[in-house]
Amino acid sequence: MTARSLLIATIAAFALVGQAAAQDVGxxxxxxxxxKQVRELRAIVFQGRDTGQPVEVRPAGPDPAVTALEQRFDGVDETIRQIKGQSEELTHETEESRQSVAAMHDQNGQLQAQLKDLGDRVARLEAQLAPSAGAGAPPPPPPSNIPPPPVDATAAAQAADTGRLGGPSSAPGAPPATAATASDAYRAAxxxxxxxxxAGAANGFQDYLTRYPSAKNTPEAYYxxxxxxxxxxxxxxxxxxxxRALKGWPKLPWSPDATVKLARALAETNRTPEACAALAEFDHxxxxxxxxxxKARAEAVRSRAKCGA
Structure with a gap:
């Protein structure tokens, strides 16, 4: 059978089938x-006629290149979905972290406000107690010929030592101290x-200072x-x-408090000039x-001692 005859027969067959198929639903x-298949067969037949080569009809199927491309697109889609999911998780975690930080800031602000309020309340209480601590007859005014107060108020205060500081150890004959026993004694006090x-703390610190006068925390122990x-x-x-704690006027966290309390102690023992000198050092x-x-306690002591009046 020639290619032309084959083509005619094929077309006729498909025409009959097509008429029958057209009557069905869909x-x-x-x-x-x-x-479409008829057009493909026709092209194949004419190709064979023109080239004289045998006609090879391959079963229809998906193009491998197209299939590979579709697979690559599927892979890209999956990667995009994964990245999107990770991005959403990171966004959620970032939002949670931001909320946690904001909550911490709020709590810190509340704590600072509470501490300030507590400090103000303590200052007011101490200011109220300052006049009553030395209730009774007011101290006599200093004589007019009193010499000017010393520049270093701590020197005068140290000179007023009752003999308790630097005296003999309360436990003579104790074994030589070690770093561990010194630390234990300090912590116990x-x-x-x-x-x-x-009272127990005073005895403990006094004994500690007698035993370990060269310890690195000696100023703190005096404080x-x-x-x-x-x-x-x-x-x-x-x-x-x-x-003794303020010797050399150290720049330590407790130094301002110790200076004001030194001034208060001097004022309460009727050493007004020295108290005012200590407050002058505090200001400086x-x-x-x-x-x-x-600062509020310092002003209360200044008012009590009538410094600068």
């Missing part, structure tokens, strides 16, 4: 497919002060000794303790770094 779609055992005496209103002994050395509470 026949129009099937007819379009048949017409601090624990007594924290627990409100001011806590002064605090132990000050809490019991033992201003006579608190004065030299604070003065610590006023810019002191807290509002300490």
């Amino acid at each position: 026949g129009s779609r099937r007819l379009d497919q048949l017409e 601090r624990a007594q002060l924290t627990a409100g055992d001011y 806590w000794l002064g605090e132990s005496d000050y809490a019991r209103e033992d201003y006579q002994d608190a004065t030299p303790a604070y003065a 050395r610590y006023h810019t770094v002191a807290s509002p509470t300490v």
Whole structure:
């Protein structure tokens, strides 16, 4: 059979099938497919006629290149979906972190406000207690021929030591101290002060300073000794303790507080000039770094001692 005959027979066959398919539901779609196949067969037949080569009809199927491209597109879509999911998770985590930071800022602001309010309340209470601490007859005015107050108020305060500081150890014959036993003794005295055992704390710090006079925290130990005496209103002994702590006017966190309390102790023991000199040193050395509470206490002592009047 020639190619022409084959083509005619094929067309006729597909025409008959097409007519039958057109009568079915959805026949129009099937007819379009048949017409496409007829065109393909026709092209194949004419190709064989023109070239004289055998006609090879391959089964219809998807183009491999198209299939590979579709797979690549599918892979890209999946990657995009994954990236989108990760981006949404990161956005959610970032929002949670931002909310946590904002909550922390709010809590910090509230805490600062509470601390300020507490400091103000303490300052007001101390200001109210300052006049009553020395209730009774006011101290006599200083004589007109009194010499000017010393520039270094701590030197005068140290000179007023009752002999308690630097005296013999309360436990003579104790074994040589080690760094561990010194640290234990210091912590024990601090624990007594924290627990409100001011007399025990004073004895503990006094013994510590006698045993370890060269310890690196000696100024702090003198400060806590002064605090132990000050809490019991033992201003006579608190004065030299604070003065020893402030020797050289150190720039430590407790220095402003110790200076004001030294001035208060001096004023309460009728040493007004020295008290005013201590307040002058406070203004010169610590006023810019002191807290509002300490500044308020300084003003209360200044008013009590009538400094500058």
